[in-house]
Amino acid sequence: MSFFPSGYDFRAQSLRLLHLANVNTPDGDYGFILGADGKFTDVNGKTWWGSRLVRADALGFGLNGTAKASSVSLSFFEDPVDPSDLVTQITDLGSAYVKGRAFTRYLQVFDSVEQMYAPVHAPRQVTQLTMDHITIDAPDDVVRVIRLHMESPFRVRNGARRLVYNTADHSRQLGEDNPSYEFIPTEPRQEKRIIG
Numbered sequence: 001m002s003f004f005p006s007g008y009d010f011r012a013q014s015l016r017l018l019h020l021a022n023v024n025t026p027d028g029d030y031g032f033i034l035g036a037d038g039k040f041t042d043v044n045g046k047t048w049w050g051s052r053l054v055r056a057d058a059l060g061f062g063l064n065g066t067a068k069a070s071s072v073s074l075s076f077f078e079d080p081v082d083p084s085d086l087v088t089q090i091t092d093l094g095s096a097y098v099k100g101r102a103f104t105r106y107l108q109v110f111d112s113v114e115q116m117y118a119p120v121h122a123p124r125q126v127t128q129l130t131m132d133h134i135t136i137d138a139p140d141d142v143v144r145v146i147r148l149h150m151e152s153p154f155r156v157r158n159g160a161r162r163l164v165y166n167t168a169d170h171s172r173q174l175g176e177d178n179p180s181y182e183f184i185p186t187e188p189r190q191e192k193r194i195i196g
Helices: 086-093 167-172 179-183
Strands: 015-026 026-032 038-041 047-051 052-055 070-077 102-110 125-135 143-151
Touching: 026 052, 086 125, 102 143, 167 179
Parallel strands: 026 047
Antiparallel strands: 015 026, 015 102, 038 047, 052 070, 070 143, 102 125, 125 143
16 A cells, blocks of 8 residues: 555656644644645645744654654744743643643645645645653744654663563463464474475
């Protein structure tokens, strides 16, 4: 099964993609367009809001012993005369507001420019990460950076369960008795040759 919709033409001159992100919170799900300004409504009726002020790390995978984490940031100028209460609101909510909740990235494909206004394909899920905490930085007098951190999907690699392929560990993993591993081959030597 292909990730992209059937009939999707990669060689078409009007090839378009949108990178989308869904943030799950106690108050509901919020959709964002990453790296672009605007508003987009998908085939399911969900509205995604975009701003170039929102930046996301590139997707990374665990290689050579690393467990790459990810983050999304919103950078903006705070008016020193009439400061926004956005930072105060985020501080009041705290990291507990998002900790352990899902941050899901999607890819929205279009066969033509016209489909950006009347899409025919649903967004395709690329990855789902678990949100961890929020930080707020003030690099200077007026710039504020709100950063949402996600844990790496490979964060606890060194804490693997160390299960082996036997009936006891399989039953422990499933939470109930399961005799299916009684029939797993344990002897590499075969009495008869299968072919020839």
